[in-house]
Amino acid sequence: MAHQCRCEKSNGEEFNLSEISDIIDRYKNYTGATIPLLQEIQKRFGYLSEDVLDYISEATGIQLSQLYGVATFYSQFSLIPVGKNVVSVCHGTACHVSGAKKITEALADELGIEEDETTHDRQFTLKSVACLGACSLAPVMRINNETYGRLTPKEAREIIRNMRSKKKTLN
Numbered sequence: 001m002a003h004q005c006r007c008e009k010s011n012g013e014e015f016n017l018s019e020i021s022d023i024i025d026r027y028k029n030y031t032g033a034t035i036p037l038l039q040e041i042q043k044r045f046g047y048l049s050e051d052v053l054d055y056i057s058e059a060t061g062i063q064l065s066q067l068y069g070v071a072t073f074y075s076q077f078s079l080i081p082v083g084k085n086v087v088s089v090c091h092g093t094a095c096h097v098s099g100a101k102k103i104t105e106a107l108a109d110e111l112g113i114e115e116d117e118t119t120h121d122r123q124f125t126l127k128s129v130a131c132l133g134a135c136s137l138a139p140v141m142r143i144n145n146e147t148y149g150r151l152t153p154k155e156a157r158e159i160i161r162n163m164r165s166k167k168k169t170l171n
Protein backbone atom coordinates (compact mmCIF):
# COMPACT_ATOMS: atom_id res chain seq x y z
CA MET A 1 0.00 0.00 0.00
CA ALA A 2 1.38 3.45 -0.92
CA HIS A 3 0.45 5.15 2.33
CA GLN A 4 2.91 4.43 5.09
CA CYS A 5 2.75 7.70 6.99
CA ARG A 6 2.52 7.72 10.75
CA CYS A 7 -0.58 9.65 11.78
CA GLU A 8 -1.86 11.01 15.06
CA LYS A 9 -4.99 10.02 16.91
CA SER A 10 -7.12 12.74 18.52
CA ASN A 11 -5.28 12.13 21.80
CA GLY A 12 -1.90 12.70 20.14
CA GLU A 13 -0.79 9.03 20.08
CA GLU A 14 0.77 7.94 16.82
CA PHE A 15 -0.72 5.19 14.70
CA ASN A 16 0.14 3.45 11.47
CA LEU A 17 -2.41 3.39 8.67
CA SER A 18 -2.06 -0.37 8.37
CA GLU A 19 -3.80 -0.54 11.78
CA ILE A 20 -7.13 0.05 10.08
CA SER A 21 -6.80 -2.73 7.52
CA ASP A 22 -8.84 -5.08 9.73
CA ILE A 23 -11.77 -2.64 9.69
CA ILE A 24 -11.48 -2.12 5.94
CA ASP A 25 -11.37 -5.88 5.30
CA ARG A 26 -14.58 -6.31 7.23
CA TYR A 27 -16.53 -3.75 5.18
CA LYS A 28 -14.94 -3.63 1.77
CA ASN A 29 -17.21 -6.13 0.04
CA TYR A 30 -20.43 -4.51 1.22
CA THR A 31 -22.06 -1.80 -0.83
CA GLY A 32 -23.56 1.03 1.21
CA ALA A 33 -21.20 0.38 4.11
CA THR A 34 -19.44 3.73 3.90
CA ILE A 35 -21.08 5.20 7.01
CA PRO A 36 -20.42 2.27 9.38
CA LEU A 37 -16.90 1.96 7.95
CA LEU A 38 -16.13 5.62 8.65
CA GLN A 39 -17.84 5.42 12.06
CA GLU A 40 -15.64 2.56 13.13
CA ILE A 41 -12.44 4.15 11.88
CA GLN A 42 -13.31 7.45 13.56
CA LYS A 43 -14.08 5.58 16.78
CA ARG A 44 -10.61 4.09 16.71
CA PHE A 45 -8.67 7.26 15.92
CA GLY A 46 -10.95 10.08 17.05
CA TYR A 47 -11.29 11.76 13.63
CA LEU A 48 -10.85 11.20 9.90
CA SER A 49 -7.63 12.74 8.61
CA GLU A 50 -6.79 13.37 4.97
CA ASP A 51 -4.30 10.48 5.01
CA VAL A 52 -6.87 8.13 6.49
CA LEU A 53 -9.46 9.03 3.84
CA ASP A 54 -6.86 8.59 1.07
CA TYR A 55 -5.95 5.21 2.47
CA ILE A 56 -9.59 4.08 2.71
CA SER A 57 -10.20 5.20 -0.86
CA GLU A 58 -7.20 3.23 -2.16
CA ALA A 59 -8.02 0.15 -0.15
CA THR A 60 -11.73 0.01 -0.94
CA GLY A 61 -12.02 1.65 -4.34
CA ILE A 62 -14.61 4.11 -2.94
CA GLN A 63 -13.98 7.46 -4.61
CA LEU A 64 -12.25 10.00 -2.38
CA SER A 65 -14.87 12.62 -3.26
CA GLN A 66 -17.59 10.26 -2.06
CA LEU A 67 -15.79 9.70 1.25
CA TYR A 68 -15.40 13.47 1.74
CA GLY A 69 -19.04 13.93 0.80
CA VAL A 70 -20.17 11.59 3.56
CA ALA A 71 -17.61 12.81 6.12
CA THR A 72 -18.59 16.45 5.65
CA PHE A 73 -22.37 15.90 5.35
CA TYR A 74 -22.88 14.13 8.67
CA SER A 75 -22.04 16.14 11.77
CA GLN A 76 -20.98 12.98 13.62
CA PHE A 77 -17.78 12.94 11.54
CA SER A 78 -14.81 15.19 12.12
CA LEU A 79 -11.92 15.92 9.77
CA ILE A 80 -9.85 17.48 12.54
CA PRO A 81 -8.55 16.00 15.80
CA VAL A 82 -11.23 16.55 18.40
CA GLY A 83 -10.32 17.71 21.90
CA LYS A 84 -11.57 16.12 25.09
CA ASN A 85 -14.08 18.98 25.44
CA VAL A 86 -16.05 20.16 22.43
CA VAL A 87 -17.13 23.79 22.83
CA SER A 88 -20.07 24.38 20.49
CA VAL A 89 -21.24 27.96 20.14
CA CYS A 90 -24.71 28.31 18.66
CA HIS A 91 -24.89 30.60 15.64
CA GLY A 92 -28.60 30.05 14.93
CA THR A 93 -30.71 33.15 14.32
CA ALA A 94 -31.66 33.91 17.96
CA CYS A 95 -28.09 33.45 19.15
CA HIS A 96 -26.67 35.34 16.20
CA VAL A 97 -28.74 38.44 17.01
CA SER A 98 -27.86 38.08 20.70
CA GLY A 99 -24.11 38.25 20.14
CA ALA A 100 -22.91 34.73 19.28
CA LYS A 101 -20.09 36.21 17.21
CA LYS A 102 -18.67 37.97 20.27
CA ILE A 103 -18.91 34.76 22.29
CA THR A 104 -16.95 32.86 19.65
CA GLU A 105 -14.36 35.65 19.45
CA ALA A 106 -13.89 35.65 23.23
CA LEU A 107 -13.55 31.85 23.32
CA ALA A 108 -11.13 31.81 20.38
CA ASP A 109 -9.01 34.38 22.18
CA GLU A 110 -9.19 32.56 25.52
CA LEU A 111 -8.32 29.20 23.97
CA GLY A 112 -5.75 30.56 21.52
CA ILE A 113 -7.36 28.81 18.55
CA GLU A 114 -9.74 29.60 15.70
CA GLU A 115 -13.06 27.94 14.98
CA ASP A 116 -12.73 24.28 13.96
CA GLU A 117 -9.38 24.00 15.68
CA THR A 118 -8.20 22.05 18.71
CA THR A 119 -5.86 23.31 21.40
CA HIS A 120 -2.32 21.84 21.45
CA ASP A 121 -3.04 20.02 24.70
CA ARG A 122 -6.04 18.36 22.97
CA GLN A 123 -8.36 19.58 25.68
CA PHE A 124 -10.68 21.86 23.69
CA THR A 125 -12.15 22.02 20.19
CA LEU A 126 -14.08 25.16 19.21
CA LYS A 127 -17.03 24.83 16.87
CA SER A 128 -19.90 26.92 15.53
CA VAL A 129 -23.14 25.01 15.30
CA ALA A 130 -26.71 25.58 14.18
CA CYS A 131 -29.61 26.07 16.63
CA LEU A 132 -29.16 24.04 19.80
CA GLY A 133 -32.87 24.22 20.57
CA ALA A 134 -32.57 26.59 23.54
CA CYS A 135 -33.32 29.86 21.73
CA SER A 136 -34.99 31.48 24.77
CA LEU A 137 -31.58 31.29 26.49
CA ALA A 138 -29.66 32.94 23.62
CA PRO A 139 -26.76 33.29 23.26
CA VAL A 140 -26.04 29.67 24.04
CA MET A 141 -23.04 27.39 24.02
CA ARG A 142 -22.72 23.72 24.82
CA ILE A 143 -19.64 22.03 26.21
CA ASN A 144 -19.97 18.27 25.84
CA ASN A 145 -23.50 17.69 27.22
CA GLU A 146 -23.80 20.83 29.32
CA THR A 147 -25.68 23.88 28.01
CA TYR A 148 -24.83 27.44 29.08
CA GLY A 149 -27.33 30.20 28.31
CA ARG A 150 -27.66 34.00 28.38
CA LEU A 151 -23.92 34.17 28.09
CA THR A 152 -21.68 37.17 27.96
CA PRO A 153 -18.20 36.96 26.42
CA LYS A 154 -16.76 37.41 29.93
CA GLU A 155 -18.79 34.49 31.32
CA ALA A 156 -17.78 32.29 28.40
CA ARG A 157 -14.11 32.97 29.18
CA GLU A 158 -14.67 32.26 32.87
CA ILE A 159 -16.26 28.89 32.12
CA ILE A 160 -13.14 27.88 30.19
CA ARG A 161 -10.83 29.21 32.91
CA ASN A 162 -12.75 27.24 35.55
CA MET A 163 -12.51 24.07 33.52
CA ARG A 164 -8.80 24.58 33.06
CA SER A 165 -8.15 25.28 36.72
CA LYS A 166 -10.25 22.26 37.76
CA LYS A 167 -8.12 20.11 35.51
CA LYS A 168 -4.94 21.50 37.09
CA THR A 169 -6.30 20.72 40.56
CA LEU A 170 -7.14 17.17 39.51
CA ASN A 171 -3.65 16.54 38.04
Ligand code: FES
Binding pocket: 090, 091, 092, 093, 094, 095, 096, 130, 131, 132, 133, 134, 135, 136, 138, 140
Ligand atom coordinates in the same frame (compact mmCIF):
# COMPACT_ATOMS: atom_id res chain seq x y z
S1 FES B 1 -30.62 29.89 17.85
FE1 FES B 1 -29.23 29.35 19.42
S2 FES B 1 -30.33 27.91 20.56
FE2 FES B 1 -31.66 28.36 18.93
